[in-house]
Amino acid sequence: MSLIHAEGLTKTYRIGDIDVPAVRGVDFTIEPASFVAFVGPSGSGKSTVLNMIGCLDHPTSGHISVLDTDVASLDRRASATFRGNHIGFIFQDFNLIPVFTAYENIEYPLIMVQNWPPEKRRTQVLAMLDAVGMADQANKRPDQLSGGQKQRVAVARALVSNSKLVLADEPTANLDHDTAHRIIELMKKMRDQLGTTFVFSTHDPKVMREAEVTYTLEDGRMAANSGVTHA
Amino acid sequence: MLKLIQLAARNLLRYQRRSLLTSLLIVIGVAAVLLFMAISGSFKQLMIGQITDSMLGHLQLHRRGYVASIESLPLNMNMAPQMVARVTKELQQEPAVAAVSPRIKFGAMFSNFTETTSLRINGVEPEAEAAVLPLLPGRRLDGTRDGALLARGELLVPVLVARGLKVSPGDTVVLIATNRDGSVNGKTFKVRSTLESATGPGGRDGYIHIEDARELLRMAEPEVSEIAVRLKDPQMLDPVAVRLQATFDGVKNKMGQPALELHTWERLSPFANIAKMIDVLTLAIKIMLVSIVLVAVMNVMIMAVYERIREIGAIAAIGTPPGRILGMFLAEGLMLGTAGTMIGVAVSLAAVWALNIWQITYAFGQQKGLLLAPALGAGDVLATAAIVIVVAGLASLQPAWKASRMDPITALRHV
Ligand SMILES: Nc1ncnc2c1ncn2[C@@H]1O[C@H](COP(=O)(O)OP(=O)(O)O)[C@@H](O)[C@H]1O
Numbered sequence: 001m002s003l004i005h006a007e008g009l010t011k012t013y014r015i016g017d018i019d020v021p022a023v024r025g026v027d028f029t030i031e032p033a034s035f036v037a038f039v040g041p042s043g044s045g046k047s048t049v050l051n052m053i054g055c056l057d058h059p060t061s062g063h064i065s066v067l068d069t070d071v072a073s074l075d076r077r078a079s080a081t082f083r084g085n086h087i088g089f090i091f092q093d094f095n096l097i098p099v100f101t102a103y104e105n106i107e108y109p110l111i112m113v114q115n116w117p118p119e120k121r122r123t124q125v126l127a128m129l130d131a132v133g134m135a136d137q138a139n140k141r142p143d144q145l146s147g148g149q150k151q152r153v154a155v156a157r158a159l160v161s162n163s164k165l166v167l168a169d170e171p172t173a174n175l176d177h178d179t180a181h182r183i184i185e186l187m188k189k190m191r192d193q194l195g196t197t198f199v200f201s202t203h204d205p206k207v208m209r210e211a212e213v214t215y216t217l218e219d220g221r222m223a224a225n226s227g228v229t230h231a
Numbered sequence: 232m233l234k235l236i237q238l239a240a241r242n243l244l245r246y247q248r249r250s251l252l253t254s255l256l257i258v259i260g261v262a263a264v265l266l267f268m269a270i271s272g273s274f275k276q277l278m279i280g281q282i283t284d285s286m287l288g289h290l291q292l293h294r295r296g297y298v299a300s301i302e303s304l305p306l307n308m309n310m311a312p313q314m315v316a317r318v319t320k321e322l323q324q325e326p327a328v329a330a331v332s333p334r335i336k337f338g339a340m341f342s343n344f345t346e347t348t349s350l351r352i353n354g355v356e357p358e359a360e361a362a363v364l365p366l367l368p369g370r371r372l373d374g375t376r377d378g379a380l381l382a383r384g385e386l387l388v389p390v391l392v393a394r395g396l397k398v399s400p401g402d403t404v405v406l407i408a409t410n411r412d413g414s415v416n417g418k419t420f421k422v423r424s425t426l427e428s429a430t431g432p433g434g435r436d437g438y439i440h441i442e443d444a445r446e447l448l449r450m451a452e453p454e455v456s457e458i459a460v461r462l463k464d465p466q467m468l469d470p471v472a473v474r475l476q477a478t479f480d481g482v483k484n485k486m487g488q489p490a491l492e493l494h495t496w497e498r499l500s501p502f503a504n505i506a507k508m509i510d511v512l513t514l515a516i517k518i519m520l521v522s523i524v525l526v527a528v529m530n531v532m533i534m535a536v537y538e539r540i541r542e543i544g545a546i547a548a549i550g551t552p553p554g555r556i557l558g559m560f561l562a563e564g565l566m567l568g569t570a571g572t573m574i575g576v577a578v579s580l581a582a583v584w585a586l587n588i589w590q591i592t593y594a595f596g597q598q599k600g601l602l603l604a605p606a607l608g609a610g611d612v613l614a615t616a617a618i619v620i621v622v623a624g625l626a627s628l629q630p631a632w633k634a635s636r637m638d639p640i641t642a643l644r645h646v
């Protein structure tokens with residue numbers, strides 16, 4: 001049973017009277033516990049695809065199911081609930097809550113999105129801090145952390161509520177090569193430990209090499225060599 | 232919930248100066264309103280007290296038409312004895328009434344045997360009058376100041392008239408009056424004491440015993456010009472007036488029309504308009520306070536939402552329910568309003584306390600050394616605080632709503 005399945009997925013934005021085709025009919029299937037990258041140059045449609053998987057955006061046509069749910073049919077509230085329950089997000093510019101410590105940022109989804117009891121919450125947050133190697137930085141605020149550290153906290157936040165799927169749009173674009181590499185390594189390690197599916201986008205060749213499955217987008221279409229599985 | 236409050240507090244502290252300035256605005260507004268209410272309220276209470284407790288009483292009852300011609304002090308519009316007896320009984324049965332004082336009012340010439348001037352004379356029953364006007368005995372400036380208000384054969388002279396005619400306590404003077412039939416009569420009185428002027432048109436009011444008045448006017452039967460009434464609770468003025476009006480409307484004259492008219496002190500004294508002005512001013516500055524809070528809080532919250540668009544996009548993407556995002560910003564605005572209100576209330580209470588320590592006095596008309604005693608009722612404080620906090624909430628509602636409706640992708644892309 002595949003985790004994500006898309007067929008003829010299309011997204012056309014309309015600016016004034018002009019149609020801007022962002023994604024022009026792509027098909028793909030993503031299996032559970034896989035480590036998938038959408039790659040391609042800027043403007044090729046990577047973010048648009050990830051947004052549709054994450055039910056942040058509705059396709060213009062085509063079909064997409066995530067965890068056997070037709071996410072295109074969800075309304076605002078239902079898609080918020082679906083994201084809260086099943087999908088973790090990692091952003092390019094970290095997007096941690098500036099007034100919260102690392103600990104509190106990781107705890108956030110367990111309080112504000114789900115309703116975990118305090119004791120269970122604490123155990124989980126501490127485990128996550130430990131897993132991403134940030135246990136000693138728990139009480140620092142984002143502005144006291146480096147980019148790599150912030151992204152580690154973001155990874156922990158994406159995983160803390162046991163999401164089946166983590167979407168990361170250009171998670172390394174704001175990091176230097178070494179740090180980028182270590183974040184991808186961390187994500188892969190978490191996938192190994194927890195069996196979470198990671199789908200990320202990148203235009204960095206070094207980063208895309210780390211993916212096990214790569215979908216290449218060109219101008220909103222799947223390139224010929226798409227869906228290749230690496231060792 | 233706790234986390235929501237924590238988040239709101241930290242976000243407010245994140246923009247310290249802005250939060251501080253906004254709450255300062257609220258503090259100043261709340262303090263201004265409460266202090267104005269305390270001081271004007273004290274002034275109003277004091278002035279009303281002077282008027283009702285040393286001159287008018289709370290209510291006055293006359294024969295219909297008397298008040299319209301009150302300036303000429305007509306003697307042909309008195310209430311007959313049976314009427315007085317009936318009315319007095321009705322009044323004494325009303326539980327809200329504390330005291331009742333019948334008066335005969337008339338114009339008289341006042342002479343020290345060399346000079347003459349005119350006076351407005353109140354013939355009163357000393358105990359009843361003192362019970363209706365508790366401040367009247369204290370307005371006696373010299374002479375015999377203790378004991379009954381006055382005794383038979385004695386006269387209380389307004390101080391300005393006494394000075395003008397060089398009359399002192401103990402002196403013998405003459406009052407000359409024309410009665411209803413046009414015949415003139417005179418009677419000597421001993422000046423018991425001079426009477427301090429009160430606020431309002433009280434500068435020519437002299438007091439004698441009601442029996443002396445009847446003698447001077449050669450009344451065949453004990454008539455009364457007006458009945459002054461004191462209530463146990465002045466706050467109950469309007470409902471009691473309505474109730475008594477209904478009772479006295481039942482008293483008809485020979486033509487079958489209501490024979491009596493009842494007036495509250497507010498209808499008899501121009502100060503009532505000043506008191507109303509104070510109320511209008513209070514309302515006006517309350518409206519200003521509401522506007523200040525509305526604009527200040529809304530401004531801050533619009534900025535808060537605008538600055539945090541990407542943060543909002545991220546928490547929305549993560550799956551934070553829109554209602555909770557709304558709650559976050561609402562909590563922030565409410566907290567700002569509450570903090571400002573609490574400090575404002577504290578400042579006002581401290582200021583009121585200080586004003587009472589300093590014992591500020593002022594003069595009003597002829598009266599000097601009136602003590603300002605500002606006081607804040609718990610009801611006023613709570614009402615003002617509630618208004619400000621509710622307005623702060625309302626002001627945050629629109630920005631908070633906007634934040635909760637934001638599209639995550641658009642918000643995340645915001646630079
Ligand atoms: N909200 C939008 N409105 C109009 N055009 C958009 C919008 N979002 C993306 N696009 C366009 O769609 C195309 C694909 O964008 P995107 O998915 O962001 O590409 P990538 O993430 O690969 O850089 C681009 O041409 C972009 O300009």
Ligand SMILES: [Mg+2]
Pocket residue numbers: 043046047048169170
């Ligand atoms: Mg992109």
